[in-house]
Amino acid sequence: GENVEQHPSTLSVQEGDSAVIKCTYSDSASNYFPWYKQELGKRPQLIIDIRSNVGEKKDQRIAVTLNKTAKHFSLHITETQPEDSAVYFCAADMDTGRRALTFGSGTRLQVQP
């Protein structure tokens, strides 16, 4: 089955700096790669996603890049703010029939004011 590895497990940045979180996946058939943000005690919330026919997608301060050949994708947050502090999870679809996701282990991002 699909395996998703996520790095780093923790990341601390100064407010205004950029943050990058990286994920690799094992199944070359995966086509959908979402990123979720989870604040303490809350549910995961989708923040951005990308499909395999696109190399990059941007939404204001957040961007995701995908390299299908290398089987890795990354989340980029620019001009970080204290409210960006949370745990971020990457995921990849297991296969199109199941419409299920395999999640990475998460990155705890701390933005220092």
Add this chain to the structure above:
Amino acid sequence: NAGVTQTPKFRILKIGQSMTLQCTQDMNHNYMYWYRQDPGMGLKLIYYSVGAGITDKGEVPNGYNVSRSTTEDFPLRLELAAPSQTSVYFCASGGGVATQYFGPGTRLLVL
């Protein structure tokens, strides 16, 4: 729309007890999922359903059962609770692509 709702929010079980975690969605999604999230960890898929009457196992199904008699409801049954089932349980639903919307979670403590 309420989205995905879960009950209860929190429950303490004794070892060997059973319980059902409820999940309901009002978005008419065909796909529904149950995940567990252990402290400081990612989400592991327990069971999923692609429509009423159809369920299948995920990565960690042992000790759990599900049913899907309607599009809206997808309850998760724990039989003979064990301390290893202490976790936060999230239900999610999706409309046809992999995008999933999560419920607020049920925190379960087995003592």
